[in-house]
Amino acid sequence: RMLDQTDERLSQQLAFLTEIDKLKSVLRATTLCDGSRRENTGEHSWHIAMYALILAEHAKSPVNIDRVIKMLLIHDIVEIDAGDKPIHGSHDIAEMEAIEQAAADRIFGLLPEDQRKELRALWEEFEAAESDDAIFAKSVDRVQPVIANLETGGDSWLEYNVSRQQLEDRVGWKVAKGAPALWQHLQARIRNWFGARAE
Amino acid sequence: RMLDQTDERLSQQLAFLTEIDKLKSVLRATTLCDGSRRENTGEHSWHIAMYALILAEHAKSPVNIDRVIKMLLIHDIVEIDAGDKPIHGSHDIAEMEAIEQAAADRIFGLLPEDQRKELRALWEEFEAAESDDAIFAKSVDRVQPVIANLETGGDSWLEYNVSRQQLEDRVGWKVAKGAPALWQHLQARIRNWFGARAE
Numbered sequence: 001r002m003l004d005q006t007d008e009r010l011s012q013q014l015a016f017l018t019e020i021d022k023l024k025s026v027l028r029a030t031t032l033c034d035g036s037r038r039e040n041t042g043e044h045s046w047h048i049a050m051y052a053l054i055l056a057e058h059a060k061s062p063v064n065i066d067r068v069i070k071m072l073l074i075h076d077i078v079e080i081d082a083g084d085k086p087i088h089g090s091h092d093i094a095e096m097e098a099i100e101q102a103a104a105d106r107i108f109g110l111l112p113e114d115q116r117k118e119l120r121a122l123w124e125e126f127e128a129a130e131s132d133d134a135i136f137a138k139s140v141d142r143v144q145p146v147i148a149n150l151e152t153g154g155d156s157w158l159e160y161n162v163s164r165q166q167l168e169d170r171v172g173w174k175v176a177k178g179a180p181a182l183w184q185h186l187q188a189r190i191r192n193w194f195g196a197r198a199e
Numbered sequence: 200r201m202l203d204q205t206d207e208r209l210s211q212q213l214a215f216l217t218e219i220d221k222l223k224s225v226l227r228a229t230t231l232c233d234g235s236r237r238e239n240t241g242e243h244s245w246h247i248a249m250y251a252l253i254l255a256e257h258a259k260s261p262v263n264i265d266r267v268i269k270m271l272l273i274h275d276i277v278e279i280d281a282g283d284k285p286i287h288g289s290h291d292i293a294e295m296e297a298i299e300q301a302a303a304d305r306i307f308g309l310l311p312e313d314q315r316k317e318l319r320a321l322w323e324e325f326e327a328a329e330s331d332d333a334i335f336a337k338s339v340d341r342v343q344p345v346i347a348n349l350e351t352g353g354d355s356w357l358e359y360n361v362s363r364q365q366l367e368d369r370v371g372w373k374v375a376k377g378a379p380a381l382w383q384h385l386q387a388r389i390r391n392w393f394g395a396r397a398e
């Protein structure tokens with residue numbers, strides 16, 4: 001029989017939901033807080049959605065937390081094709097953006113048209129990092145690896161030989177831009193970690 | 200110096216966010232869709248939040264999708280202490296509930312009081328499975344392992360020796376209660392899988 005419209009939508013939606021299962025196999029530079037293994041992008045996406053939910057009150061400008069959570073749930077889906085790009089690594093930015101745009105075309109393209117448009121727009125908003133919601137979303141995305149590093153004794157900071165200045169340049173100002181009290185709060189622990197290493 | 204109120208809240212909130220990192224080390228019965236390894240509860244929580252976001256239109260009764268997503272992000276946090284209880288395994292239900300209540304006391308208790316109350320209430324609502332939001336949340340929580348089984352050729356169904364009747368009794372009616380079109384849509388694939396096995 002012909003698929004009716006509900007079945008047609010469900011087929012597309014389940015194809016998308018099955019495809020994104022692959023995000024659980026994309027490995028990040030950061031390890032779990034117990035240092036036992038590297039984190040994957042699926043569990044990372046859950047964790048930072050929780051970060052946003054719990055830390056929303058510290059956003060510099062008021063945010064729509066429901067939009068922020070959706071943004072964070074989908075923010076790294078392109079990594080299924082593009083892989084994780086460690087914040088302390090070096091990359092060709094134009095090439096990386098082209099790969100991520102193609103990934104967004106393919107993966108969000110599995111969805112029915114209305115949902116494709118909605119999620120693509122939300123992902124573009126996150127990437128642009130200009131709206132209050134996106135700026136806060138970026139700040140929690142950036143702070144979670146800092147905390148994992150502080151918990152593990154600096155696993156990925158040591159691997160990438162990160163200096164305190166580099167942490168400020170690549171991470172700190174972005175956290176502070178969306179959640180100033182949060183970055184302020186972490187200063188003592190960060191100072192201690194880099195201080196102990198310098199001695 | 201004395202911690203001011205913002206720092207005090209941030210300390211509690213970050214303690215909670217670091218504690219729940221452990222959910223990434225709780226293993227479930229289900230494997231990833233490529234069969235490569237068992238799924239953990241952190242990445243599962245991300246995936247079913249995505250299921251809810253994408254499949255909300257199929258809810259039997261209209262839902263507040265923002266509440267459903269929050270509910271699903273936190274629904275399994277108690278497994279940090281209580282472990283995963285496979286749906287096709289057998290358990291002492293009263294003992295399991297006591298362990299989960301104690302886990303909820305401890306883990307949500309890390310948060311500032313207002314957030315502890317809010318998340319605990321949301322988790323209790325999920326567990327009670329009576330509100331429209333909770334019934335839909337339960338249906339996507341139940342259907343995701345079905346799809347993983349269909350994708351992998353029945354990894355955990357074979358391990359637990361699940362019959363088609365058992366699947367209906369433990370899973371099917373709960374999916375259908377919250378999202379009838381979704382369960383209907385999967386019937387052909389389920390029939391094929393159990394049919395091929397019976398031959």
Ligand SMILES: [Ca+2]
Nearest residue numbers: 243274275340
């Ligand atoms: Ca679950």
